[in-house]
Structure formats: C-alpha cells, structure tokens
Amino acid sequence: MARPPALFEQIVGDTEAFRLMLDGALKDCASPYLVWLPDAGFLSGREYHAALGAFFGLLFGHPHGERLYRAQAEAIAYHLDESRAGSLVFTCEVTGLRTVAVPVRVADTLAAVVFCCITRPTDPDEQRQFKAAVGQLEKTLGLAAGQLVQYTARLPDEADPGLDKTVERVQRVVAALAQLGEDRLALQRAQQQEHWRMQAIRALQVANQQLNDLSISWDAFWRATARLLADLAPIIGAVCGLVLVPGRGARRDMHIATAVCGLPSEQFTGRLYRLDDALLGVIARAENFHILHTPNDDLAHGPVRRSIIEQVPEIGAQLGHEVLIPMFFEDQRNGLVVFFLNSEPAPASDVLVIDSSTGDSILAQSGSLIGAAFNNRQFVQRRHQQHKFKRAWLETVTHQFVAPLSAVQGHAELLTNRLARWENKNPKLFANWPERHIEQFWNSLTAIERTAQYASRLAYNFSRVVYQDKELGGEVELSVAADLTGELIQIARDFQGSAREHRILKVEVDTASVSPLNGKVAIITTDDLFRQAIGNLVDNAVKYSFENTAIILRGRLEKDWGVIEVVNEGIRLAPGEETRIFEYEYRTPEARATYAPDTGIGLSVARDIIVQHGGTLTARPSVPVRKVDDRQSWLTTFTIRLPLLDSDGS
Amino acid sequence: MTDPTARKRILMVDDQLDYIEPYAEALEDEDFDVTLLSQVDTALDLLRSETFDVIILDMLMPPSEHVHEDFEDLDLRKSGGWVLSQIREDERLRDVPIIFITAVRDTRVREWVEETERAYTGRDPMILTKPVTLTQLIKMVRRVSE
Numbered sequence: 001m002a003r004p005p006a007l008f009e010q011i012v013g014d015t016e017a018f019r020l021m022l023d024g025a026l027k028d029c030a031s032p033y034l035v036w037l038p039d040a041g042f043l044s045g046r047e048y049h050a051a052l053g054a055f056f057g058l059l060f061g062h063p064h065g066e067r068l069y070r071a072q073a074e075a076i077a078y079h080l081d082e083s084r085a086g087s088l089v090f091t092c093e094v095t096g097l098r099t100v101a102v103p104v105r106v107a108d109t110l111a112a113v114v115f116c117c118i119t120r121p122t123d124p125d126e127q128r129q130f131k132a133a134v135g136q137l138e139k140t141l142g143l144a145a146g147q148l149v150q151y152t153a154r155l156p157d158e159a160d161p162g163l164d165k166t167v168e169r170v171q172r173v174v175a176a177l178a179q180l181g182e183d184r185l186a187l188q189r190a191q192q193q194e195h196w197r198m199q200a201i202r203a204l205q206v207a208n209q210q211l212n213d214l215s216i217s218w219d220a221f222w223r224a225t226a227r228l229l230a231d232l233a234p235i236i237g238a239v240c241g242l243v244l245v246p247g248r249g250a251r252r253d254m255h256i257a258t259a260v261c262g263l264p265s266e267q268f269t270g271r272l273y274r275l276d277d278a279l280l281g282v283i284a285r286a287e288n289f290h291i292l293h294t295p296n297d298d299l300a301h302g303p304v305r306r307s308i309i310e311q312v313p314e315i316g317a318q319l320g321h322e323v324l325i326p327m328f329f330e331d332q333r334n335g336l337v338v339f340f341l342n343s344e345p346a347p348a349s350d351v352l353v354i355d356s357s358t359g360d361s362i363l364a365q366s367g368s369l370i371g372a373a374f375n376n377r378q379f380v381q382r383r384h385q386q387h388k389f390k391r392a393w394l395e396t397v398t399h400q401f402v403a404p405l406s407a408v409q410g411h412a413e414l415l416t417n418r419l420a421r422w423e424n425k426n427p428k429l430f431a432n433w434p435e436r437h438i439e440q441f442w443n444s445l446t447a448i449e450r451t452a453q454y455a456s457r458l459a460y461n462f463s464r465v466v467y468q469d470k471e472l473g474g475e476v477e478l479s480v481a482a483d484l485t486g487e488l489i490q491i492a493r494d495f496q497g498s499a500r501e502h503r504i505l506k507v508e509v510d511t512a513s514v515s516p517l518n519g520k521v522a523i524i525t526t527d528d529l530f531r532q533a534i535g536n537l538v539d540n541a542v543k544y545s546f547e548n549t550a551i552i553l554r555g556r557l558e559k560d561w562g563v564i565e566v567v568n569e570g571i572r573l574a575p576g577e578e579t580r581i582f583e584y585e586y587r588t589p590e591a592r593a594t595y596a597p598d599t600g601i602g603l604s605v606a607r608d609i610i611v612q613h614g615g616t617l618t619a620r621p622s623v624p625v626r627k628v629d630d631r632q633s634w635l636t637t638f639t640i641r642l643p644l645l646d647s648d649g650s
Numbered sequence: 651m652t653d654p655t656a657r658k659r660i661l662m663v664d665d666q667l668d669y670i671e672p673y674a675e676a677l678e679d680e681d682f683d684v685t686l687l688s689q690v691d692t693a694l695d696l697l698r699s700e701t702f703d704v705i706i707l708d709m710l711m712p713p714s715e716h717v718h719e720d721f722e723d724l725d726l727r728k729s730g731g732w733v734l735s736q737i738r739e740d741e742r743l744r745d746v747p748i749i750f751i752t753a754v755r756d757t758r759v760r761e762w763v764e765e766t767e768r769a770y771t772g773r774d775p776m777i778l779t780k781p782v783t784l785t786q787l788i789k790m791v792r793r794v795s796e
Contacts, residue, residue: 395754399710402753403669406780410672413784418679456753456781494783526760528779 007039010188011111012104012181019043021177025169026116031156033116033170035104036073041066043112052118055151059095062141068094073113076101081110087167091126096133098126098158102170106181116170119158189348196235196352200362203231204369211373214380221377222259222269225370229261229337232366236359237351238262238339239318242304243370244273246333255336267311273303275336283326283334304338318342323354325363327371330378337367394463401459409452416445443501450498457539457602460532464605478522478613480645481530485514487523488553488564491534495542495551503547507538514555514564521562521642524613533609533617534566536602537638541568544594546633561615561641572634575621582607582617615642657683658795659701663693663733664708670751673706676784677791690714690733697743703795706787707733709752709759709777731762738770745771747794751787753780 009015018035023045026033032052035043044056059065072094080088080103088101098119104112121130134148156163207228211221222243229241240262244255254272279302302322309316320343327335341354352359423429430438481487492507499507523530534553541551549569556563571590573581580586587600603617610617618641622634660682664670667688674684685702687693691714697705709730730750737743750763760777767775776794778786 399753402780403666406753406782407666407669407672409781410670410676410784414672414676414679417676417784421679453781490786493785531779 008037008111011106011109011185012177013184015040015043018177019045021173022114022170025173026166029116029162029166029169031117031119031160031163031166033114033118036070036077036113036115038074038077038110038112041070042073052151052155055095055148058141058143058148058151059137065137065141068137068140073115076115077103077110077113080113086171091121091129093133094137096121096126096130096137097152097155100163100167100170102167102174104174104177104181106178107185111181114170114174117158117163117166118155119160119163120152120155122157122159192349193353193358197358197362200232200235200352200366203228203235204362204365207231207366208369208373211369212376214377218377221373226259226261226265228366228370229259229339232363233261233339235352236323236339236354236363237342237346238323239315239320239342240308241337241339242268243327244275244304244336244338245327245374246329246335247272263308263312263315268307271307273307276302279324280334283324283336305340308340318344320345323363325367327367327374329371330375335371335374337363337370339363398459398463402456405452405456405459409449409456412445412449412452416442416449419445446497446501450501453494453498454539457532457535461536461601461605464532464608479525480519481517481521481523482519484517484521484523484555484564485509485511487531488514488534491531491538492551492553494535495538498539498542499551502542502545504542504545505548505550507542507551508553510552510554514553516557517555517562517564520557520644522613522645523642524609529609529612533606533640534564536606537566537617537640540602540638541566541570541636544568544591544636545570546628546631549633557644558641560644562644564640564642566638566640567635569625569633569635571622571636572632573619573622573636578619578621581619610640610642613642615640617641657681658703658791659683659685660704660706660791660795661685661687661693661697661702662706663687663690663711664751665689665711666708670706670708673751673782673784673787676788680788680792682791682795691716694733694736697737698740702746704791705737705746705748706791707748707750709750709754709763729759729762731759731766734763734766734775735770738766748776749787749790749794750775750777751780751782752777 012018015037022033022035026045033045034056037043042060044053059069069092072092076088076090080101086102090099090101091097092099098117098121099115100117102114102116103110104114121127131149134152135145137143138145138148207224210216210224210227216224225243229243232238233241241260242257242263243259245258246252247254247256251272253274255275257268257271257273260268305316305319305322308319318340320341323339323341325337325339327337329335352362354360354363419429433441488509489511492509495507538551538553545551545568551566551568554565554567556565571588571594573588574590577588581588582603584601584604586604607617617638619636619638622636625633625635627633660677662670662674662684664686665688667686670686674686677684685696687696690711694714707730711730711733714732714736730752734748737746737748748767754760763775763777767773776790778790
C-alpha cells in the first residue's frame with residue numbers, strides 16, 4: 001500500500017532531492033548532518049559519517065534512544081520556530097555533542113531542521129559534560145561503558161575552521177529549498193483553487209440548465225436553486241445558505257426565504273425576514289456582491305442569523321462570516337443570496353477562497369444566474385398570460401364573426417334546397433320569370449352561400465395569422481388519420497358550391513391513390529387545423545382554375561413520407577414564384593390580375609400548419625397543358641409531405 | 651316501445667336561435683322533429699322529462715344558474731362541457747348522441763368537452779366546426795339517429 005505523502009514532501013517535494021542538495025553542499029565537510037522531519041523521523045547524509053553513523057545507529061537502534069533524541073530535536077525546532085532565528089548552536093542534552101540547527105521554513109511553516117556541524121566539545125567543562133551525557137546514554141541504552149564514545153573519536157572538534165562555511169552552505173541550500181517549496185506551495189494552492197473553481201463552475205452549469213428550464217414549476221425552480229446552494233456551500237466552506245426574495249403586496253417590506261441549504265427546509269422555506277434598511281442600501285449599491293464580516297458589525301445579529309441561532313442552535317454555533325450576494329430583478333427589487341461561512345475557517349486547500357481573484361466572480365455568477373433565471377421565468381410567464389388573453393380575445397372575435405356567417409350560409413343553402421324542391425314539385429314556379437333572372441337568382445343564392453363560407457375561412461385564417469406565435473402556440477393534438485380519404489372527401493365537398501360558381505367541373509379525391517395513406521399519417525385535430533390547411537389549398541385552386549377543369553386531390557407513399565397533392569389547371573405559377581407564394585401576403589401578378597379580392601395569407605397559413613405537423617408544403621412551377629381559345633392553361637401542383645408513422649402508430 | 655316509423659326527435663340548444671334556425675329548418679325538411687331552445691336549464695329540464703333521439707348543442711352558451719361560481723375561467727363556466735356532464739350524469743341520457751356545432755376553437759373548452767365525453771362514454775365527442783353545411787349536419791344526424 002502506498003504511503004500517504006508526508007508533510008515535508010507535500011511542502012517541499014522530493015525528499016531525496018533535498019538530501020542530494022545537502023550532500024553536494026557538505027561533501028567537503030568533515031561533519032555529518034541529520035535532518036529532522038516533523039512527520040517522518042530523521043534524514044541522514046548519503047555519505048554518512050562512519051563514526052557518527054555507528055553512534056546514531058546504536059542510538060536510533062534503541063526505541064527509547066530515538067524517542068529521547070526526537071524529543072530534543074522537537075524542542076530545538078519549537079525554539080527555532082518561536083525565535084525566528086536563522087540558526088542555533090547548542091549542546092545536545094542526549095548526546096552531549098555540539099550541534100548547529102538550521103531551520104527550513106517554507107511560507108512561514110517550519111518544514112524541517114538541519115542538524116549539522118556535529119562536533120566533539122573541546123572545552124574541558126563541556127568535555128566532562130559530554131562524557132557524562134554519553135555515559136548516561138550508554139546506561140539508558142544498556143550499552144557497555146565506552147561503547148559510544150569510541151565512535152566520536154573521528155569527529156571534528158568545534159575549533160574546526162570549516163564549520164562556519166558549512167553553516168553558510170547549509171543556509172544557502174535551505175534558502176533555495178524554501179524558495180522552491182514556496183513556489184511549489186503557490187502552484188499547489190493555485191491548482192487547488194482552480195479545482196474548487198471548476199467544481200463551482202460545474203455546479204453553476206448544471207444549475208443554469210435546470211433553472212432555465214421553463215417547463216418546470218416555480219416549486220421545482222426553487223428546489224433547483226436550493227440544490228445550487230447545497231453544491232456551492234461546501235466549496236466555499238459555508239455552513240448554510242438561503243435565497244431571500246422580496247415580498248409583494250402586504251409583504252412588500254419583507255424578504256421571503258425561497259430556497260435553503262444546510263438548514264431544515266420545512267422550518268426556513270417561506271420564512272419572512274425584515275432586513276435592515278442599511279443592509280438593503282449596501283446591496284442596492286453593490287456592483288456585483290458584497291461580503292460582510294460579521295464580527296464587530298452592526299449587522300452581526302441580523303434577523304437571518306438570529307433565526308438560525310434560535311431555531312437550530314447547533315448550526316447557529318457554527319456561523320461565521322456572512323457572504324451576501326445581491327440578485328437584481330428587472331422590477332428593481334433586490335433579492336439576496338446569503339451564505340454563512342463556518343466560524344472555524346477551513347484550510348485554504350479545502351475550500352474556494354472568496355477573494356477578488358476567483359471567489360468573487362463565482363459567487364457573483366451564482367447571484368446573477370438565479371436572478372436572470374427568475375427574471376426570464378417572470379417574463380415568459382407574463383408573455384404566456386398576455387398570449388392567453390390575446391388568444392381568448394381572438395377566439396371570441398372569430399366566434400362572433402363565424403357564427404352569423406355560418407347562419408347566412410345555412411339560410412342560403414336552405415333557400416336553395418327548398419326552392420329546388422318546390423320547383424321540382426311545381427315546375428311552373430318560376431314560369432313567369434325571365435330565364436336570365438332565374439339564372440341571376442340562383443347565382444346570387446350560390447354567391448351568398450359561397451361568400452359566407454369564404455368569409456368564415458378568412459376569419460379563421462386571420463385568427464391563425466395573428467396567433468401563429470409558435471413558441472407560445474401551446475400543445476396541439478395529433479391523431480392517426482384512420483380515414484384520410486374520408487377527410488379529404490369532406491373537404492372537397494365543402495368546395496363543391498364555390499367550384500360550381502367558378503364553372504369548375506369537379507373537386508375530386510383520387511381515392512385509390514389516397515387510401516394507402518389511411519392510418520399511416522397523423523393529422524392535427526386541434527382547431528381542425530389539418531382541414532384548414534387543405535381547405536386553403538383547395539380554395540386557392542378554385543380561385544385560380546380555368547372553367548371546365550378539374551381539381552384533383554391525390555396521394556402516394558414516398559419513402560418516409562405520406563404525400564398529398566392538390567392539382568389544378570389554370571393560371572401559371574412561374575419559376576421563382578414557387579417559394580414566394582408562401583410568403584405572407586405575397587400574390588403573383590397573374591393571381592392579382594385574375595382574382596382581385598384575395599388577401600394572400602391562405603397559403604402562408606397552410607404551410608405554417610403543415611410544418612406544425614412535422615411535414616412540408618411545397619409547390620412546383622406550372623407545366624403547360626393545353627391551349628383553349630388562345631389561352632394557355634397550366635398544371636400546378638401543391639405537395640404536402642407528412643411523416644409516416646411507425647407500425648405501432650408512433 | 652318506440653315506434654320505428656315515428657319521426658326522430660332532435661333537441662337543438664343554442665343561445666343564438668337565429669344562427670341555428672336554418673339548420674333546424676333543414677332538419678325539419680328532412681322529416682326530423684326539431685325542438686329549439688336557447689337556455690341551458692330549460693333544455694336540461696326538458697331532457698329529464700322527455701325523450702330525444704339526438705341532441706345538438708352549442709359549445710359556448712350563457713352558464714346555467716346551477717354552474718358553480720368556482721370556475722374562475724368564464725369560458726369554462728359557459729362551456730358545453732358542463733352541460734355535457736349534466737346530461738351524461740343521467741344514466742337514461744348517457745347513450746343519447748350529442749353533436750356539438752361550434753365556431754369555438756379554444757383548446758381548453760374543447761378539451762373539457764372531449765375529456766367529459768370520453769370519461770362517460772369512452773367515445774370521442776362529435777364536433778362540427780362552423781361553417782357547417784346543411785348537408786354535413788343532416789348526414790351526421792341521420793347516421794347517429796339510426
């Protein structure tokens with residue numbers, strides 16, 4: 001199993017590289033060295049001094065011996081750390097040897113102590129002290145008398161002139177190491193901060209998708225907001241967080257907690273807070289976000305903090321600084337995201353540090369994300385509401401137009417039917433009428449019927465054009481057209497009257513070609529939209545067909561499509577105009593010359609409806625058919641492609 | 651026992667009688683016995699006391715006095731969906747064919763009618779969208795009254 005990295009390794013990096021650096025610096029030195037590592041025992045030079053190696057070998061070979069020496073080393077390290085000294089010369093109480101201790105400080109952290117210039121004392125008093133210490137050590141370790149002393153014979157004495165240079169060299173190596181360590185720590189910190197920043201950005205990205213999903217309810221929106229808070233809290237070292245939204249109406253002066261994390265949701269969601277005016281002023285003026293350091297701050301005991309301390313004292317006890325992030329709403333009301341950081345700050349490596357380098361912008365993003373998503377939802381909701389009113393109004397207007405027109409059409413049809421029946425019973429009914437007048441009479445009746453029908457169609461087309469905001473168009477119901485043939489026949493029948501008036505021979509459905517499509521395509525039944533689209537095409541064909549021609553509705557299967565074609569013979573659709581005719585209000589010059597009163601919206605509406613089916617509506621430039629009385633007639637085909645259903649009807 | 655030779659009875663309800671008169675007369679011409687009413691409550695009373703072969707309803711009519719004010723949406727209060735539910739609630743009237751003639755395309759109103767009819771009868775409602783030709787209506791009435 002891999003050993004977890006030691007503190008020294010974390011700070012400085014490679015221990016072995018440090019040993020090599022010291023070996024290089026001290027290779028000419030007669031004295032050995034030892035490095036005390038707070039978390040990993042002692043490190044000795046590779047070219048370990050023969051005498052001292054044996055000396056310390058015996059010392060460290062005994063568990064109690066190492067403990068004794070370690071206690072001394074730690075005491076020296078503590079002293080160096082406190083005194084901030086660059087080095088310390090001392091006599092080791094355990095071994096009686098003279099030693100220089102050089103601290104290794106990296107970013108104000110004592111990472112190690114180098115013990116070098118280990119010498120025999122020359123001063124007579126100190127020699128006695130040395131001998132007494134070694135004698136005691138030999139007893140403690142259960143060694144024979146003189147066993148340790150023999151190993152110190154080859155150690156330099158403290159008068160050795162090379163020792164000062166040795167200390168200098170060690171200090172240079174330590175300084176270089178400290179610089180390397182600081183660079184390394186800075187890199188590590190940057191990497192750790194980058195890691196937390198990425199974590200926070202990921203949380204924001206997920207929240208961005210969830211909060212801007214306009215299909216979710218407000219409850220789901222606030223739940224997603226609470227999830228964002230819960231994701232961000234551990235990243236910035238917060239104990240808990242809340243989103244406060246300004247109230248409306250009677251609650252105008254209050255803020256409502258709409259999303260919480262780290263707190264009991266049922267206790268805090270919906271809770272009302274009256275925030276300090278001074279705080280709201282600060283928030284309103286803040287350009288992005290503002291951190292309040294709560295100790296010694298007037299707002300330290302603000303209502304939110306108080307409520308947490310009262311309601312959940314165990315969490316209240318952990319509350320440290322508040323991080324306040326404003327959310328600006330489009331209606332000039334300011335909301336607020338509040339995070340309470342832990343009163344015991346986490347190490348910088350464990351959290352995203354909130355400062356101007358990264359933390360500020362991340363938190364500002366979280367505030368603007370929630371605010372913007374809130375604004376978007378309100379905007380869309382208002383548009384939906386306006387759209388609903390518009391649609392309702394339009395429905396009413398259309399209804400008011402169509403209902404009497406339908407009655408006019410009915411009366412005309414009734415009169416036509418009755419007169420025909422009476423004439424049948426009594427052939428002399430119109431005996432005294434001139435033939436021309438009789439024809440005018442019947443024509444007028446047909447015209448009333450047809451005009452009423454046309455006006456109704458126009459009203460529906462008008463309402464469709466006004467109402468064709470696809471984004472807000474609402475759901476439509478698609479149903480499998482089990483009897484598409486029957487549907488088309490019904491539409492064709494609706495136009496028999498106006499076809500007769502235009503002296504068109506027939507509006508006919510080629511049932512043999514259409515029947516393979518039955519049950520294979522889906523049509524929109526909502527608002528009879530399919531009928532309206534086909535009706536607009538047939539209506540167009542009736543207006544622009546020549547006398548004594550036929551209008552044919554035919555079908556076919558074509559790969560993944562069910563194709564319906566409306567074919568007529570009449571005026572020309574010239575190349576280049578086959579796309580323009582679907583533009584709103586566009587009419588070809590020939591169409592304008594042929595049938596003045598048309599509006600030019602029928603084809604545009606038809607295509608819009610077919611696209612809503614997931615299909616396409618196209619036209620082909622006309623092809624010449626024949627000449628009658630020097631007038632060229634043209635065959636024009638409008639093609640609808642509807643996606644074929646799978647065998648299971650999906 | 652019903653006399654198979656008797657004229658089929660049709661009840662037509664529309665607050666704008668002028669608008670459905672031609673349809674009523676056309677049906678009369680086709681030998682149907684048509685009763686025209688403009689008020690929902692009168693129609694419901696008549697349906698409970700007499701027998702009709704087909705009912706033809708408008709989809710938006712002034713609401714019944716018995717419609718609960720809880721309907722915030724006025725259009726739904728006026729909807730034929732409510733009338734339909736009152737008729738279908740009566741087991742005797744559950745299978746009487748009902749045809750809606752309407753110029754209303756409001757999805758909510760239509761959906762309510764559709765859901766109500768499906769809930770009570772398991773069938774889709776019969777809806778004719780204006781402009782409706784006399785031929786269309788006569789054909790449909792003939793088919794459902796047979």
